[in-house]
Amino acid sequence: MHNLLVRTIENLPPLPETVVKLQSYVDSAGSEVRMQEVVNIISRDPLLTGELLRLANSPFYGFSREIVTIQQVVSLLGINNIKNAVIANSINSKLKVDMSPYGLNTQEFLASCSLESSFITNWLIEDDKQLAQILVPCSMLMRLGMILLAGALIEVKKDQEFLEALKESHFRNVALIENEFCGVDHISFLGFLFDHWKFDEVLIQSISYIPNPHAATENVQRNVYALAIANRVFEPYTGGTPYNMSMAKALFAEAKDKGIVYSYESFVASLPVKARENLNIPVTDFGEAGF
Template sequence: MEQAQDMNELLLEQVQKLPPLPKTVRDLKLYVEQEGSHLQINKVAEIIQGDPIVTAKLLQLANSPFYSFSRQITTIQQAVNLLGAVNVKNMIVADSLKGEKADVSAYGLNTDKFLSNCSAEVQFVSDWLSHEDKQLSYFLIPCAMLLRFGMIIFSNFLIENKKDKDFLRALKEHNFQNIDMVENDFLGVDHISFLGFLFYRWGFDESLIETICFINTPHAAENKIKKSAYALAITNHIFSPYDGGSVFKINVALNLIKEAKTQGVDFNIDNFTSKLPDFARNNLKQALEI
């Protein structure tokens, strides 16, 4: 326990070393937080347009398959009008953080495959939810973009502190199950809880932070975020790094959809199953028979 606490303190120091958010992102965050419901779209667009790189990245994201707009988005004002200022802010913050160098070998994972899986996870959120609740899709895409970010930070940290081999050995001893327990043993925190802390530190809106915090217990979330917590929990099981899409994980996701209905959150099961990635759909029939 003492070792985990010591590592946790070092991990917090590591967070301090992460590159600061770009000035445009900081200015946009500050404006959105200060103005709240009184913010002006023109002002949001003006802040973004002052930075050609952020402008280009936002237009690229807005025109990506994640959003699937029927027409091309050519101006920042269009993007803000369609997505909402808060979602645009979250998108820009999430994209600015994705540049962190990734090496997830401490988890025994292939980094290229891991990153490809992360992109597929974001696409799934878009494909699945855009047919049921576009606003929820817009809300969760930045969160999905960073859902595995804590693993990247942890792996880089473990490698730097020469603890990666011990960590991987512990994961193997547990057959790559109970990952949260191993993370807590080594670092004093699991990667999802750590992500919630990072979201708070980086000024994501409160609803997104709470969604992360209730990913493992969506039934306990407040009504205002219950749907987003269930959606993220379901996605988390489908794209679990080691056994995502397995019969067991699909069954857990299906049970979460059923549980959500008892909580007043109704997802279309046919839409959900039709949007599953191939690796998960291959196990769907068996999962439905359980």
């Protein structure tokens, strides 16, 4: 692996002790995992308990009534969903973000990340609540790879050189330039990070195949196409442009050919205004459509 990435991973803050205990118990117990033990582990940590209740009552999960106990959370979401959500929330809370190497305003970038998470939930929650709940950790961390690569570039003082390379390409070849400087693009790096933190294999594959959803195995294709479509809507620099929206529609059609159907009406209704306006603009030239 590229030395820069090795250093980045080595410098990652450790997961909290309770999160590690929960992860270790669920993974080691396998089919013998007991819900009450999961509840007990979480309940010993008041901070984690509060965060998990807040998350369960957020729009991410779309429950019609207030969730007031950890027992309810675990019962409603299932043990694996809880484990994944706890890991994702812990990682999210520790992020230090500076997107200057990408030429992006950090606050606007974080606002876009928040919109992306909400969009995935709003689009899928009525049509396929189970899928929406499974994808919560992915939606929370979709741009984590960019955040960590930006930090690594700043640390080794390659941030300005990286930004100049992006400018020279008119911000069109982001993955190529990430590979040149870091040895990996941010989506592929995110897949590696999911593996590093021992997320479920389903989520690791769901992230890893976003650039090539047609290549994903059948058991994760529904997850992957949903994330690939959302990526076209919120992709940094080109998200929501006429070109990207035409690609999102093409992914809808490709998924349908494989027997994977989502609510297009809910998708359109959940789009940011500009992306919705660009949805039906004819695309004849990449330059005109994207920039």
